[in-house]
Amino acid sequence: MGTAMTGLRVLAVDDVPPALNELCTLLREAPEVDEVLAAGDPLTALRMIQSDRFDAVFLDVAMPGLDGLELASLLAKLSEPPVIVFVTAYDKHAVAAYGIGAVDYLLKPVRAERLADALARVLRVVPDGPVENSAQPQALPDAMAALPVETGGRTRYVRRNEVHYVEAHGDYVRLYTKTGVHLVRMPISRLEEYWEAAGFVRVHRSFLVALGAVRELRSDSVGGLLAHTDLGDVPVSRRHARELRERLLHAARNGQLDRSGRP
Incomplete structure (x- = not known):
């Protein structure tokens, strides 16, 4: 025993x-x-x-x-x-x-x-013998602040604060940045989990957008809503429109919509 x-x-x-x-x-x-x-x-x-x-x-x-x-x-x-x-x-x-x-x-x-x-x-x-179950949790560095991207057999890192919006692509996501579009193998639902706290909002089943990247909300030709960013328009589905508006208002009040800090 x-x-x-x-x-x-x-x-x-x-x-x-x-x-x-x-x-x-x-x-x-x-x-x-x-x-x-x-x-x-x-x-x-x-x-x-x-x-x-x-x-x-x-x-x-x-x-x-x-x-x-x-x-x-x-x-x-x-x-x-x-x-x-x-x-x-x-x-x-x-x-x-x-x-x-x-x-x-x-x-x-x-x-x-x-x-x-x-x-x-x-x-x-193992120092001092194995741990007991009641040990305190530890704080880890922010693991998802940069994502590894494979291109031509080399790995480079795309920083989260460079990304304006994200598009789902099967088991992959496309990260839209000023330096181009980068493909990462990860489902959009998992990336949403990790980037939600950093100001990324699900606006459509296939899109996440960085609140700080949204310049304005526009209507498209058929009455749908688009979030306009410097890198293009992101579709906003009806079920996400209200939450996006509320998050943008909240971010604007707290001075979080200034993108000047983004490279």
Whole structure:
């Protein structure tokens, strides 16, 4: 019965459900592990780590939206970061992984004896023994202030304050900025969740707009509403029109509509 205080509390993160299930099963069977939680995407993982405490995070490297290396470098900024173990099908990331401070690097398919080695390393570096469940949440840096964009095999970052509006495109979103249109693999509903607090409003099932980018509201030729921005007009559906007007009024009162601060 004494394992509750000695077992590790672990979060497993992978965007491929069978791989995540397999990893969780292996971890649950390991005697060093007391509790395993799972996250199917990096943003969910980030939220769980913000509101909870884990001894270790077993992290897939190649994930859409925010890859494992980027997530790990954010976690490294915490006052008491969890121990990171990368899990991936590719060994080419290993150098970067160790640069970020991962204690181990597991290649898929993960074997139980190799996992035992990794858990032994985790136990060596977990300060003062595993955490208890009642630990305080930690404040994380704003993970979504910039999004990685792949172009021609290179990754660059588009800052949120450069984006005037966002258009849904299947599993992707298009970010409209002065430097062009950038495609990011992330559903618009998830981006809305993360950018809502930063002044982005859902104005249509396929569009988010930055309140500060809206110059005026216009009627189109068939009586619909358009939010006019320097980069084009964004359709506003009837169900979102009232909320947009209220948010714009509120922002104007609070002096939040001046875009001069936006690059």
